[in-house]
Amino acid sequence: MNTPEVEIRERVRQLLDDDRLPGVLGLRAEHGHVGPHVFNSADDLTALVLEPRYGMALVCQAILDGSPKGRLGVVARGCDERALIEMAKLGQVDLARLVLIGLACSEQQARECMCTRPYPRRIDVGEKVAGVAPGDDARVQQLLAQDVQARLAFWQSEFNRCIKCYGCRNVCPVCICDACVLEEMCWVERGKIPPELPFHLIRAYHIADKCILCGACESACPVDIPLTTLYALSQARLKELFDYEPGLDVTQKSPLTTTLEETPLHEL
Amino acid sequence: MNYRTVLTICPYCGCGCGMYLPVLDGCLGRPIPDKTHPLSQGRLCIKGWSAHEHVASKDRLTKPLVKTQGEFKEVGWDAALDLVAARLLKIREQHGPDSLAFLCSAKCTNEENFLLQKFARAVIGTNNVDHCARL
Numbered sequence: 001m002n003t004p005e006v007e008i009r010e011r012v013r014q015l016l017d018d019d020r021l022p023g024v025l026g027l028r029a030e031h032g033h034v035g036p037h038v039f040n041s042a043d044d045l046t047a048l049v050l051e052p053r054y055g056m057a058l059v060c061q062a063i064l065d066g067s068p069k070g071r072l073g074v075v076a077r078g079c080d081e082r083a084l085i086e087m088a089k090l091g092q093v094d095l096a097r098l099v100l101i102g103l104a105c106s107e108q109q110a111r112e113c114m115c116t117r118p119y120p121r122r123i124d125v126g127e128k129v130a131g132v133a134p135g136d137d138a139r140v141q142q143l144l145a146q147d148v149q150a151r152l153a154f155w156q157s158e159f160n161r162c163i164k165c166y167g168c169r170n171v172c173p174v175c176i177c178d179a180c181v182l183e184e185m186c187w188v189e190r191g192k193i194p195p196e197l198p199f200h201l202i203r204a205y206h207i208a209d210k211c212i213l214c215g216a217c218e219s220a221c222p223v224d225i226p227l228t229t230l231y232a233l234s235q236a237r238l239k240e241l242f243d244y245e246p247g248l249d250v251t252q253k254s255p256l257t258t259t260l261e262e263t264p265l266h267e268l
Numbered sequence: 269m270n271y272r273t274v275l276t277i278c279p280y281c282g283c284g285c286g287m288y289l290p291v292l293d294g295c296l297g298r299p300i301p302d303k304t305h306p307l308s309q310g311r312l313c314i315k316g317w318s319a320h321e322h323v324a325s326k327d328r329l330t331k332p333l334v335k336t337q338g339e340f341k342e343v344g345w346d347a348a349l350d351l352v353a354a355r356l357l358k359i360r361e362q363h364g365p366d367s368l369a370f371l372c373s374a375k376c377t378n379e380e381n382f383l384l385q386k387f388a389r390a391v392i393g394t395n396n397v398d399h400c401a402r403l
């Protein structure tokens with residue numbers, strides 16, 4: 001059987017040669033490093049690799065934004081697809097211009113990312129494996145076993161390491177505002193490290209109904225703050241309260257924007 | 269559409285974190301941290317994350333400016349360098365070489381920093397050499 005890498009290369013070749021797509025976004029190994037790359041010719045595909053995992057959604061957005069028409073292919077894992085769906089809901093990408101090659105992650109990869117849904121809706125390459133059940137995480141269980149004060153103390157000590165690099169915001173596919181409140185003096189004091197707790201809480205509630213738990217923020221954090229643990233906990237609440245999960249369907253609206261329409265405030 | 273990612277090293281300090289600079293039709297975008305870089309492993313500090321910003325900034329100086337009578341005027345490189353050389357020589361003549369100091373930068377290459385200290389020591393004659401990373 002072919003490796004997923006070989007199968008993906010063949011899919012990309014088909015999109016370039018048979019479907020005449022101008023480019024397909026994937027990962028390229030070159031000079032011993034791996035990074036995002038748009039493949040324009042089937043001749044270069046021996047350099048296409050699948051690891052390490054980079055979030056593709058923001059790269060797609062940058063490319064589509066910079067070229068008003070034309071389609072783009074993209075090798076997309078489950079988290080990439082969910083990020084793109086969430087970005088489409090926010091008017092950030094036009095899904096009709098993207099052709100996704102769906103790549104399912106392995107069990108080991110799902111475990112590494114603590115991913116609940118390690119596959120896209122349509123799988124072109126790879127086998128669907130079950131995700132990690134939400135909460136099936138030693139760190140989460142340990143936290144939930146403690147009282148509120150102890151949890152607050154835990155988060156405060158984690159956030160105290162923050163060097164305010166803004167990496168978590170920069171890599172997040174659903175953190176989309178042009179003017180970011182985290183750059184406003186009234187919320188986040190300039191020149192002060194670590195930032196006060198609101199820095200992290202503002203980000204947490206801005207993405208509370210959009211976070212697709214891709215883990216990009218945590219892997220960009222130079223000081224290893226377990227950001228997705230926090231966000232996974234708030235996603236679990238969203239699911240419990242509203243039976244809603246971001247990133248699944250572009251027509252589904254966030255309950256945080258519709259709840260008051262359905263049940264006006266005075267009736268709550 | 270021409271999209272490229274160019275593998276490079278953050279220009280700001282001696283750590284040398286790895287990044288890809290995305291270039292779309294000639295326009296530079298926000299760096300993508302290089303996850304395969306042995307040192308930085310996909311992380312950057314705020315300087316690395318903003319390393320692209322000055323390139324197309326409208327505040328960027330692209331020509332030498334000389335201040336005469338309180339106002340900046342654009343001049344050519346030769347005129348600017350002649351002026352700097354003449355002033356440096358004059359200051360050294362009047363006040364001695366230790367009245368001058370030279371500031372290097374982490375944003376330059378090793379070779380450029382070497383040249384600056386060589387210039388300070390061998391040409392001007394002072395050991396007053398410092399570096400922005402010490403500020």
Ligand code: SF4
Pocket residue numbers: 168171172173174175207210211212213214215216217218227228231
């Ligand atoms: S896991 Fe982090 S980067 Fe990914 S969507 Fe959630 S907040 Fe954004």
Ligand code: SF4
Pocket residue numbers: 161162163164165166167168169217220221222223224225
């Ligand atoms: S990535 Fe980590 S260190 Fe950087 S701002 Fe976010 S939490 Fe702070």
